[in-house]
Amino acid sequence: MTNHWIILFIIVPQVTGILSVLLMNKIRAQRFIGTLSFVFNTVFSIYLLLEVRAHGTIFVSQMSDWPAPFGISIVFDGLSGLLVAASSMVALGCYIHSFSLMHPMTQRRYFHPLIQLLMFGVNLSFLTGDLFNLFVSFEIMLMASYAMLTLGAERRQLTQAYKYILLNLIASTVFVIAAGLVYGLMGTLNMADLARIVAEKTAPGGEGLPAGFTAVSVMMLLVFGLKGAIFPLWFWLPDTYYTCPISIAAMFSGMLTKVGVYALARTFPLIFAHGAGHSMIMVIFAISAAFTMFLGVLGAVSNHEVRRILAIHVISQVGYMVFGIALMTPIALAGCLFYMIQHMVVKSALFLCCGIMERYAGTDDLYKMGGLLKRDRLLAVLFFVAAMSLVGLPPLSGFFGKLVIIQEGWHIHWWLSVLGLATGALTLLSMLKIWSYGFWNPPKGQHVVVPTGAPRPRMLKSGYFGVTLLVLTALFLGFGAQPVYDIAFQAGEQLTNPRAYISAVLQYDIDAPPHEQLAAAEHDAEVVDPMAVVADEREEATP
Amino acid sequence: MMVSSIILRTSVRLILPLSLLFACFMSLKGHNEPGGGFIAGLVASIAFCIYRMSFGAEALLRLLPVHPRVLIFTGLGMAAVTSIAPLLFGLPLLTSRVGTIRVPLVSEPFHYASAVVFDTGVLLVVVGVSVGMIMRLSEELE
Numbered sequence: 038m039t040n041h042w043i044i045l046f047i048i049v050p051q052v053t054g055i056l057s058v059l060l061m062n063k064i065r066a067q068r069f070i071g072t073l074s075f076v077f078n079t080v081f082s083i084y085l086l087l088e089v090r091a092h093g094t095i096f097v098s099q100m101s102d103w104p105a106p107f108g109i110s111i112v113f114d115g116l117s118g119l120l121v122a123a124s125s126m127v128a129l130g131c132y133i134h135s136f137s138l139m140h141p142m143t144q145r146r147y148f149h150p151l152i153q154l155l156m157f158g159v160n161l162s163f164l165t166g167d168l169f170n171l172f173v174s175f176e177i178m179l180m181a182s183y184a185m186l187t188l189g190a191e192r193r194q195l196t197q198a199y200k201y202i203l204l205n206l207i208a209s210t211v212f213v214i215a216a217g218l219v220y221g222l223m224g225t226l227n228m229a230d231l232a233r234i235v236a237e238k239t240a241p242g243g244e245g246l247p248a249g250f251t252a253v254s255v256m257m258l259l260v261f262g263l264k265g266a267i268f269p270l271w272f273w274l275p276d277t278y279y280t281c282p283i284s285i286a287a288m289f290s291g292m293l294t295k296v297g298v299y300a301l302a303r304t305f306p307l308i309f310a311h312g313a314g315h316s317m318i319m320v321i322f323a324i325s326a327a328f329t330m331f332l333g334v335l336g337a338v339s340n341h342e343v344r345r346i347l348a349i350h351v352i353s354q355v356g357y358m359v360f361g362i363a364l365m366t367p368i369a370l371a372g373c374l375f376y377m378i379q380h381m382v383v384k385s386a387l388f389l390c391c392g393i394m395e396r397y398a399g400t401d402d403l404y405k406m407g408g409l410l411k412r413d414r415l416l417a418v419l420f421f422v423a424a425m426s427l428v429g430l431p432p433l434s435g436f437f438g439k440l441v442i443i444q445e446g447w448h449i450h451w452w453l454s455v456l457g458l459a460t461g462a463l464t465l466l467s468m469l470k471i472w473s474y475g476f477w478n479p480p481k482g483q484h485v486v487v488p489t490g491a492p493r494p495r496m497l498k499s500g501y502f503g504v505t506l507l508v509l510t511a512l513f514l515g516f517g518a519q520p521v522y523d524i525a526f527q528a529g530e531q532l533t534n535p536r537a538y539i540s541a542v543l544q545y546d547i548d549a550p551p552h553e554q555l556a557a558a559e560h561d562a563e564v565v566d567p568m569a570v571v572a573d574e575r576e577e578a579t580p
Numbered sequence: 581m582m583v584s585s586i587i588l589r590t591s592v593r594l595i596l597p598l599s600l601l602f603a604c605f606m607s608l609k610g611h612n613e614p615g616g617g618f619i620a621g622l623v624a625s626i627a628f629c630i631y632r633m634s635f636g637a638e639a640l641l642r643l644l645p646v647h648p649r650v651l652i653f654t655g656l657g658m659a660a661v662t663s664i665a666p667l668l669f670g671l672p673l674l675t676s677r678v679g680t681i682r683v684p685l686v687s688e689p690f691h692y693a694s695a696v697v698f699d700t701g702v703l704l705v706v707v708g709v710s711v712g713m714i715m716r717l718s719e720e721l722e
Contacts, residue, residue, distance in 0.1 A: 041667055041670065041671065041672045041673065042667070044667070044672070044673045048660075048663075048664060048673070051660075052660060052664075055653070055656050055657075055660070058653075059653065098672045098673070099672055100672055100673055100674050101672060101673070101674040101675050101676065102671055102672050102675045
């Protein structure tokens with residue numbers, strides 16, 4: 038279904054970003070329009086998701102009114118919709134949190150425009166239906182993240198950012214090369230069109246995929262794997278998230294890796310996990326999921342700094358998502374999607390809690406913390422709920438994600454399911470470590486912000502508000518898992534059987550018998566077989 | 581004040597108008613052939629940079645009496661408005677409106693595309709960004 042307004046998810050942060058540069062010295066006005074932009078994105082995405090849930094609609098807008106495989110399509114379906122909603126929510130929480138926990142000098146250094154540009158890139162990468170445009174949106178997102186990583190410009194921040202920038206530059210180069218190869222092999226970069234061609238060529242009696250397709254798939258796996266921090270490409274992550282301001286770290290841990298995982302979940306079931314390389318790619322996914330899950334959690338257990346534990350946990354959780362992709366059944370992909378959105382919310386909430394904990398202890402070293410339970414009940418409750426959601430205790434959100442993935446995995450890779458359960462136990466261990474050292478044990482740290490018993494200072498109000506917002510969302514994902522899963526199952530179904538996606542984006546009925554399509558073609562010349570048009574144009578171009 | 585050769589200064593007087601003219605040509609030509617606002621902006625900003633190299637920063641300020649930031653925002657604003665406007669008419673983002681109008685005293689009808697406003701915006705952004713960067717960098721060098 039055509040809906041041109043879905044572009045607002047991209048335009049609103051962009052325009053807000055431009056406006057907040059204009060309002061550079063008016064910090065209140067900047068905050069106001071920034072919050073407004075995130076609230077708008079959240080509300081609008083939830084509104085559209087209700088429609089998606091009711092009718093299974095796929096909203097499409099063709100940029101510049103060019104028909105599908107030629108122009109850029111913007112697609113809002115269950116998969117991208119849920120992710121846009123979750124990332125807008127996370128951005129809102131982190132943004133509000135930053136009002137009280139980010140140093141005013143750092144805020145003045147273009148933080149407000151940058152966070153909008155980051156959302157611009159993130160939303161565009163979720164919504165775009167074009168492989169090259171995906172590259173562009175990655176670049177927009179990375180550009181903003183480079184600048185945000187170095188906000189404050191401490192020495193160690195710059196060292197880590199250098200590593201991050203270098204790795205991402207390499208990944209981007211590989212991405213462009215791979216995209217070029219895809220265009221050379223398949224003649225299109227529109228994901229729906231690619232999915233259509235792949236389905237036609239791999240169908241019984243089809244001519245098969247061109248040679249080299251597997252190589253391109255592996256290149257794409259490398260690129261998205263690096264962004265998503267899967268084994269063995271995750272080494273950049275812990276240090277990078279360790280150094281930057283905590284509100285930004287929360288946002289990055291929630292969103293950036295998930296964009297990489299999203300790209301895997303979108304392109305591999307649709308396009309790249311087909312043909313001769315299918316079984317090999319599936320094996321790579323499974324092995325990578327195993328190592329990512331288990332090594333990640335081992336790293337978390339062995340650390341004693343809250344930020345490091347949380348950052349390394351991101352990796353371990355990405356493992357579950359890759360596990361979902363490795364199974365590649367509709368149900369497992371739905372579980373992967375649910376796990377992604379719940380992880381975005383919960384992980385950011387934990388990071389935001391960590392920011393407030395640091396304010397009490399003056400450090401994030403667990404050995405120097407303690408007694409937070411007595412000093413701050415609210416924070417303790419918020420942290421506990423978020424931590425248990427991450428672990429996956431039954432009524433909370435993590436449980437439903439893990440349940441679906443592990444249950445589905447039992448029939449296909451039982452050993453991965455066992456590993457997943459063991460990882461869950463170790464996750465519990467590391468979360469309890471933070472809990473007991475930080476909250477339960479007698480106090481040790483310096484009392485930087487509040488002495489025991491004193492009322493909470495006003496300056497942290499928006500910090501608590503941001504965390505509460507995200508924890509409430511996590512609770513909703515736990516207790517209201519059913520409506521979310523309705524959309525997720527639909528999305529999983531559409532990924533493994535992309536007919537609905539293809540006909541929505543390319544705007545013709547793929548199931549219709551050929552003569553009806555011909556009639557439709559006469560009716561509207563633009564929607565004939567798009568490949569024929571491309572071929573004609575090529576013949577004209579080459580003398 | 582930098583010392584520059586008289587040859588450079590004399591030739592820049594010739595180069596500057598020519599390259600600005602060429603930039604205009606590029607930006608208008610782009611709608612049917614390769615070219616466009618981006619490349620035109622680069623050509624124009626190279627002209628400004630050479631001018632700055634030979635006559636110094638103050639002369640450039642006299643020639644271009646607005647802050648580069650203003651150029652960037654005017655350009656971004658023009659691009660944003662022309663790309664969002666189609667949404668209000670129920671068309672997708674960035675849709676270009678093409679048509680012809682008759683100008684009095686000219687016999688041929690004038691062909692226009694609304695994308696030209698977008699492209700001019702791009703031109704201004706490119707000029708603003710590159711002139712701004714060159715100005716800042718050369719300030720630090722001197």
